[in-house]
Amino acid sequence: MRKLIQFKNVVKDFDGQLVLKGINLDIMENEFVTLLGPSGCGKTTLLRILGGFIEQSEGQVFFDDIEISKVPPYKREINTVFQRYALFPHMDVFDNIAFGLRIKKTSENIVKQKVTKMLKLVNLEGYENRAVTLLSGGQQQRVAIARALVNEPMVLLLDEPLGALDLKLRKEMQLELKKIQKEVGITFIYVTHDQEEALTMSDKIVVINEGEIQQIGTPTDIYNEPENRFVADFIGESNIIDGIMIDDYRVFFDGIEFECVDYGFEDNEEVDIVIRPEDLDIVPLEMGKLSGKVVSTLFKGVHFEIVVETPNRKFIVHTTDNSPIGTQVGLHFFKEDIHVMWKMGTY
Amino acid sequence: MVGSKPAKMLPFFLIGITLLFFYLPILIMIVFSFNGSRSLTNWAGFSTQWYTQLFNSRDMMAAVMTTVSIALISTVISTFVGTITAIGLSKSNKVIKETVLMISNLPILNPEIVTAIGLMLLFSAFAIRRGFATMLLAHIAFSIPYVILTILPKLRTLDPNLAEAAMDLGATPWQALIKVLVPQITPGIVAGALIAFTMSFDDFVISYFVTGNGVKNISILVYTMSKRINPTINALSTILVVIITIALVLVNALPMLRKKERIAIE
Incomplete structure (x- = not known):
């Protein structure tokens, strides 16, 4: 695999406030990369630098081995799906998707072919002439993706695109996005603060906090071998x-x-x-490596969340068997x- | 709630006298524009003599020409400047935005007479010959703040990423402006242009102070003739009312007709 995008020591400050503190990151071809971190950690700023909407204060950004910091957004082979979709409300679905092609003076014949193909890809056949303002959140989302992908970019940037959808729709769209990425075979760079979303979709996760990369790795790496306290705490309960x-x-x-x-x-x-x-197990007192008292239990659907208080601390345990409050138990x-x-x- | 009958009638009564108050004067004016005598109070039979006089009066026709051309030119220029200023402000940081808005709003809050005298002093200080050009400049200047104020609220409701989305899809900043932003705020631009046009059309105070060399718009002409008012002014006003009524009917009816057409096609 080829390095498609390279961030070299990228620093960004807004009025003296450091938002990115020297980011070094390589992104390969055809990768699904997620930038994961809490709000305000700088992940969206990094995405906007790549999109060309803001310029870094220091450092370089390479795209296909060419420095692109001075290239305006309309000349980059990158397209973006914005947080609130930013669809053009005065155009119908077809015209929204055709926008980029028409700007490039593509003949109407080819425009029609390509838009139709995209509508099929995002499951919106028959919606050509609908007003985008009358679509549901999930449908608007699909239009936004089609509008970006129809330009056949080398990279698609997605800025928390599922944030506005309800849980069930979000899960569906997660799978669908992954499927679309496989089908079109291009690099997706996805920004989110939702660790579960990141674990589900990504080939590579970049955990960012306070403008610094905390860890880069596959979802299993990040979950099983967190590099520091922040990553462990942010990715799942620990x-x-x-x-x-x-x-x-x-x-x-x-x-x-x-x-x-x-x-x-x-x-x-x-x-x-x-x-x-989920790695902790509640066992009879004498069989545990540590011992303590159950102080609270919560039913979470698939498992119980049980808090066991030992002399030194409280442990959170996820287990399918409940233990009544007040029992002395062992932890294994x-x-x-x-x-x-x-x-x-x-x- | 059970109200007595007179109490129920009260709202209709209020609406009735309000409408009467607004429209009766216009009605009287229209009627008297067809009066056979010079009197503004006594009806002396039907005649179109004031219309003939209006079109034959060189002063009147010159004033109409001046008013209309200044209104049109100042509307076009102030709408253009106001629109790009509003778009620029919507993307600026807070300090710049509030400073510019404050400066721009000041002439609106200022009594017109202050602006008028200020402009007059400015033109004489620089020894600029007063006439059509100075009046036009003044009209452009006082219209721009109204255009900005009308368009800004519309811009606030837009998705902040719209222009970026257009550029992301390959549009140059200019294309993003023309193809995406402007269509979004067209209703605001039209409203701004209408306000600018109206403001310019019936402005007296500022126009009076900045004009010279015999250049008069309708307002100046009417005010200066007020001592010996003649019914040609009724005729002129009637024509204006008719034009405005036709324009309003068209503006309201066209979208409905278009909608019907679209439904018929589908």
Whole structure:
């Protein structure tokens, strides 16, 4: 695979406020990349720099090995699906999708062919002459995607496109977007703050916080091997514990030494440890590696969320078996369920 | 609620006298434009002499020409300038936007006489010959703030990414403006243009102070003849009322006709 887009030390400040603090990121051809982070972390700013709507304060952006910082948006082979779709309200569905082709003076014959093909791709056949203002959120979304894709860009940027849809529709669109990406075979760069959305769709996730990249990896990497406390906390629920790495494969926390699978730390280095709630199991008192008392239980549909209070902290446990409040229980986990991470400098 | 009969009639009565108050004067004016004598109060039989006189009066026709041409030119220019200013302001940061708006609104809040004297002093300070050109410049200047004020609210309701979406799809900034932004705010532009036209058409105070060398618009002509008012002015006003009525009917009827046509086609 070829590197299509390269961010090199991209910095952006708005009136002295640093929004991006030196982003280095490579994006390959045909990749589904998600920029994931809380609101205000700079992910949308990064997307807008790539789209050409704002310029970085420092650093370079390469597209196909060419520096593009000074190239205006209308000359970039990149199209965007905007947060609120930004459809043109005075045009019907067909004219919206045909807009880019007509700007390029494509003959009406070809316009018709291409628009029809796009309407089919996004499942909107027969909607050609509808006013876009009368469509539902999901349909507007599809028009926005078709309007961008009809120009056959090399990259499609999507800025939280599913934010306005309800949960069920959002799940449908997630799968559909993934399907469309496979079908057209181009790079999708997707911005979201929804970790579940990121895990479902992406080939690669870039976790961003406060203008800095926290971790880049596949969804499984990011979930199973979070690099720091922020990533562990942001991606799913976690129990995050302060501990000390005694030696390779040996970690100490809550007054007990545990065997683990991590290595490569300094001896006696202070570390953060994460144990996912679904990796913890409630067992009879004498069989647990730790013990505590059940202080709350919540039914969540598929599982119960049980909080167990040990002498040192509260653990969140996801399990399918309920335990009544007040029972003394043991907590069990395997050595590979302990994920050891470097301490973050600033957290 | 059970109201007594007179109480129920009250709203209709109020509407009735309001309409009467608005339209009776116009009606009287129209009737007396066909009066056979010079009197503005006594009816002396039907005649179209005032219309003939109107079209034969060189002063009157010159004033009509001046008024209409100044109104048209100043409407076109002020609408254009006002529209791009409003679009620019909608994309500017808050400080610039509020400063410009404040400066632009000041002439609206100022008594007209202040603007008028100010303009007069300005023109004489620079020794500019007063006449058609100075009047036109003044009209353009006082119309622009109204155009900006009419268009800005419409711009606020637009998706902030519209222009960006157009450029993203390959449109140059100019194409984005013409193909996407302007069609969106057309109703605002039309409203702004109408206000500019009306303001210019019947302006007296400012026009009076900035004109010279015998250039008069209708208002100036009427005010200066008020001592010995003659019914040609009734004839002129009647013609204006008829034109405005026809324009209003067309504006309201055309969209309905078009809709009917579309339905018929489908």
